[in-house]
Amino acid sequence: MTDDHFSLGVITGTHAPTLSDDDGLLEAALADRGVGAEPVRWDDSTVTWTDYDGVLFRSCWEYPTDLGRFRRLLAELQRTDIPVCNPLPAIRWNMHKSYLVDLAEAGVRLPPTTVIEAGSDVSLTDILDRHGWSEAVVKPAIGSFSRDVRRVSRGDVDDAATRFRDILASSDVVVQRFVPEITAGERSVVFFAGTYSHAWNSLTPDDDVTEFEGVDTGYEPPAAIREQAAGVLDAARDHLGADPASLPYARVDYVHRDGALLLMELELIEPFLGLARGANAADRFADALTAYYPNC
Incomplete structure (x- = not known):
């Protein structure tokens, strides 16, 4: 436990059992706000979650390999009154890619x-x-x-x-x-508390669109694309019955088609947020979190 007035349990995993480099930037920004961030592995059955004032999902990237244990964690957190970020209904919905069908039915443009x-x-x-x-x-x-x-x-x-x-x-x-447009890169747009923060373009080789060989950190989406990405979040919040502040972080992944956004993924659980890729991004994330957690 930390000596700060608000103790945040940051959920990590096997690939990043401590805080990742990205979350190290967040840790420093939170410390400036009197929040202590402590890494806690999602698969550690000895953790007492009520020791923390809040819980933040971050680098639990391998949870799909042990879904039973992960679902037990969600159920355990549900039984407490600890505020969880992103909220548990969003986590459960975003786990299964059928959420894409829900978004398509809400009018979001994505591949068939x-x-x-x-x-x-x-x-x-x-x-x-x-x-x-x-x-x-x-x-x-x-x-x-x-x-x-x-x-x-x-x-x-x-x-x-x-x-x-x-x-x-x-x-x-x-x-x-x-969608062949993926060969020009998959763009990622990061939002904190529903507000645009920063973006980048992940480049793929033509022969393997599941791998990334480089990143254009200078990519800046035009205003129309930022609005369309925000519309994806609006559709998600409408589906979840949530308000804008209820999703402190989100990453919208897309490709360009005919000058418009074509959604690839909406990441609400454990996305890499590229905090070093946006000026003051860690501060914006920390502000979103301190506004989200009661008594923070």
Whole structure:
């Protein structure tokens, strides 16, 4: 525990058991505001969460590998009266990529997307035929680190079929129509308490859109794109029945299509926020958090 007047448990994991470099910047900004940030692994069963005044999800990137334990953590936090950020309803909703279908139904522009339920007797060829797609991206409905994400086309669908069936045997799968604009990069826009903070463009090699080979930190989205990204958050909050301040952090990932935003992901659980990539970004995040937590 810290000696500060407000103690924040920052949820970490195997890949970053202490605070990541990014969260180290946040830690310093919070300390200036009298908040002590202490890393706490999400999979540590010995943690007493009521020792903290608030909890912040950050680098629990490997939670999809042990969903049972992660869901038990969420249930345990639910039983306490500790404020959690982002809030638990948003965490639960954002865990499963079916949230993309919810956003599409709310009018958010994204690639055509279908969710295949675990155990379904359907092949990749069936899906491509049904939707008339020549290429698609296949990914687990709950996943991170681009694990098991694969671009498939009619020419190589047989190569991916076995892995697709293996994943589908135990978990839901999301299949999206491939968007070639991804080869120009996936843009990430960061918001704190609903207000735009900063952005960057992650570059991918043409032959593997699941990997990133460079980052354009000088990327600045035009005003129209920032408004459209904010509209994604509006749709999420409407779905959750939440107010703007209820999501202290969010990252909107998108590609450009015809001069407009095409959503790839909305990250509300453990996104890298690139705090070093935006001037005073750590201070803006710290301000959003101190406004969010009662008695902070």
